[in-house]
Amino acid sequence: MKCSAIFLGKSQCHWYLGLSLFRCLQISAKNLKMTTKLNLVVAACNDLGIGKDGQLPWRLKKDMEFFKKMTTQTDNPDKKNVVIMGRKTWNSIPEKFRPLPKRINIILSKTMSHAPTGAYLAGSLEEAISMVTDKGDLADKVEGVHIIGGSSVYKAAMESDFPCRIYLTRVLADFDCDTFLPQIDSNVFKKIDNCKEVPEGTVTENDIDFVFEVYDKIPGHNTIAEPNALRNQTRMDKGDYPGFYVMAAMCQGRGIGYKSHIPWPPIKEDYYYYMELTSRVTSPDKKCVNIQGRKTWEGTGSQQKQRQSVYNIVITRDEGRREELLKDPDVHNVMTSLDNAIEFSLALENRDQFESVWVMGGQVFFEESLRHPLCKRIYLTEILQHFPADTFFPPIDEETYKEVSRSAVQESKGLQFIYKIYERMK
Structure with missing residues (x-):
């Protein structure tokens, strides 16, 4: 059961969320408080691949543990972190394990008629964030906002006007993937060295090396550069x-x-x-x-x-x-x-x-x-x-x-x- 909980915490069996959500997630954040920081948590291999056929191409327990810790741990014991995901992400989680425990689950969907039991529903990323900021119904319950995929949700968050931090588990290997994380432009995002929030050095598991990296959006940037x-x-x-x-x-x-x-x-x-x-x-x-x-x-x-x-x-x-x-x-x-x-x-x-x-x-x-x-x-x-x-x-x-x-x-x-x-x- 412990292993299952960790896997579901990672919840990366959902990478087929389409760029279907890309435009509906275009964010006009100017009317919301810019103090809200979006924390993206993602693992990607050498070419930024993050999934294949709706599944993770690798199984790394330590990375899953890191994901679970990052998305559940709070400084205030009376508050929880929110995890924002697309509809297909939600559907990829076995029903008996939904919602992801000890986190406020918000699903982005234009087609779901009502919120599943134990979760919240929003029509866009902007709407989801408005629910947990300022005068939103969940504002007094939330400490951190975490984006957990899929690729189009990451892209929308990276292109938004909100402050943005990327927690990237960089898997130092090649895998066959069909879904990818957008390029992290060095003109838009700055790598943070010696960040105390992530483990240091190279970790090896199942003969796979990986490292934990952190990137912060440089103030004034709100877009991803084209290749x-x-x-x-x-x-x-x-x-x-x-x-x-x-x-x-x-x-x-x-x-x-x-x-x-x-x-x-x-x-x-x-x-x-x-x-x-x-x-x-x-x-x-x-x-x-x-x-x-x-x-x-x-x-x-x-x-x-x-x-x-x-x-x-x-x-x-x-x-x-x-x-x-x-x-x-x-x-x-x-x-x-x-x-x-x-x-x-x-x-x-x-x-x-x-x-x-x-x-x-x-x-x-x-x-x-x-x-x-x-x-x-x-x-x-x-x-x-x-x-x-x-x-x-x-x-x-x-x-x-x-x-x-x-x-x-x-x-x-x-x-x-x-x-x-x-x-x-x-």
């Missing part, structure tokens, strides 16, 4: 609208998919590039339109589907499938053709609602997009390696599109890739 390869090339130009953009990744041979899945192993840098660019808005009142064919939509993960700043349009000509899609809470509209989807998205009456429009696949709609006169830009990640494929990205007509940006060669877990941008010339 170097993406800087100065991903900002939307003012006046680009109306028009739409294509976002795609392909391997050598122009392959984009194999049996309804991406042919290559996950590349976290490209994943964040894709997720950020196709959901970026300058106002919480606006959304990015993401247009996908039905098969592409069905192969898309919940993290991508549930982003709050995205308006999802799915294209299908199958009337039966249309009825099924309309029942999907993440689908906002169903169209019968790309032309109809583009016309709707760029209509004058919708311009106050939509900030940008993106076509995300599959093959047929990429082909139609590149021929469409309102396709203004192509964002293409090129994987410099061959993989089996059964769907492909169309050739780019050099008389129609001009390459305007190309990154240096990037590498992630042995895979090399480059980012390219093409603009329509006529």
Whole structure:
């Protein structure tokens, strides 16, 4: 039972919380007291991987004990710490162990109709924090605020206006992961040496070395820098609208998919590039339109589907499938053709609602997009390696599109890739 309690305290079997919560967790903290510090507690391996298939890739008892201590220990015995987690984090914990003991559990969800017994429910991170600060109902019961994942919750907290401290267990090994902690930018976060709150030196367990690190956000910073390869090339130009953009990744041979899945192993840098660019808005009142064919939509993960700043349009000509899609809470509209989807998205009456429009696949709609006169830009990640494929990205007509940006060669877990941008010339 002791082992189980420690594991649940770590509660990192939840890393599939999608970037679904990313935009709904955008924090306008200016109206709340800035004395609230968000404490992020997380373990990550060499490439900042934090999970694989919803599970921890490693089992480190001492790290779990550290997590439990950090999230439960208080100076005032009459108060408790709060742990804030997404809905999938909560659901990943066996029912008999919920809520996590000796902590106030707050779940972030837009879809849960009521709070589970022993826990609290909030629609956003901002709302959760308002519950435990100032005049919130829990303010007099809470000592510390801890963020325990998943990746999009960490990202939202790191980008917020709140003071932020990261307790990172850095696992000094490589593991196969599909979920990652955002990069910790040294211009935004400063490493705190000799911090008394964490064990010193390298710890070894199960032949795995790991160290405990602490980072504090530098005052005045409230954002995560984009990867170097993406800087100065991903900002939307003012006046680009109306028009739409294509976002795609392909391997050598122009392959984009194999049996309804991406042919290559996950590349976290490209994943964040894709997720950020196709959901970026300058106002919480606006959304990015993401247009996908039905098969592409069905192969898309919940993290991508549930982003709050995205308006999802799915294209299908199958009337039966249309009825099924309309029942999907993440689908906002169903169209019968790309032309109809583009016309709707760029209509004058919708311009106050939509900030940008993106076509995300599959093959047929990429082909139609590149021929469409309102396709203004192509964002293409090129994987410099061959993989089996059964769907492909169309050739780019050099008389129609001009390459305007190309990154240096990037590498992630042995895979090399480059980012390219093409603009329509006529």
